[in-house]
Amino acid sequence: METVIKPIFRKKLFTISLLLTAAMGSAFIYQQKEWKAPASADSKKNPLTSDAGTLTAGKEVYVKECQSCHGKKGKGDGPSAKDLDIPAGDFTKAITQSQSDGALYWKVSEGRKPMPSFKKKLNETQIWQSVVYMRTLKQ
Numbered sequence: 560m561e562t563v564i565k566p567i568f569r570k571k572l573f574t575i576s577l578l579l580t581a582a583m584g585s586a587f588i589y590q591q592k593e594w595k596a597p598a599s600a601d602s603k604k605n606p607l608t609s610d611a612g613t614l615t616a617g618k619e620v621y622v623k624e625c626q627s628c629h630g631k632k633g634k635g636d637g638p639s640a641k642d643l644d645i646p647a648g649d650f651t652k653a654i655t656q657s658q659s660d661g662a663l664y665w666k667v668s669e670g671r672k673p674m675p676s677f678k679k680k681l682n683e684t685q686i687w688q689s690v691v692y693m694r695t696l697k698q
């Protein structure tokens with residue numbers, strides 16, 4: 560069948576398929592389907608335990624830096640959430656809670672638009688404290 564397609568038409572087909580691929584690619588990026596931490600992040604060990612001091616400190620970090628988007632209970636319904644292009648997720652759910660501490664640490668450090676990166680704003684201990692606090696938001 561292919562041999563009967565005229566070369567000029569084949570060129571058009573090629574262009575069309577390129578355009579389609581590009582459109583699908585950008586749709587995928589726009590949707591930001593899944594945000595996966597690299598596998599190497601899992602091996603980073605949480606140096607903290609969920610003792611009272613860590614939880615208090617973690618809550619402080621969370622209220623100051625995260626709650627505006629993620630909401631008081633981590634449901635992604637903070638006051639700034641409505642201005643975001645994409646939902647801020649729901650920390651009470653398994654989709655977040657099933658990730659390793661290292662993966663969550665990596666995500667808070669790196670960020671992904673519209674979520675800011677925190678590796679310059681917070682120190683390592685503060686990021687770990689926020690991860691420990693996030694665990695208390697589990698449903």
Ligand code: HEC
Pocket residue numbers: 591593594620621624625626627628629639643645646647648649654655663666667671672673674675677689690
């Ligand atoms: C400006 C709003 C905003 C702020 C502030 C913010 N986030 Fe986010 N966060 C988001 C958005 C939006 C996503 C979803 C990103 C995506 O899926 O690409 C997200 C995703 C996450 C995820 C990934 C959840 C998952 O299920 O994979 C974690 C973890 C996270 N945020 C933690 C935090 C912590 C901890 C802080 C504070 C230190 C914080 N965020 C501050 C907007 C924000």
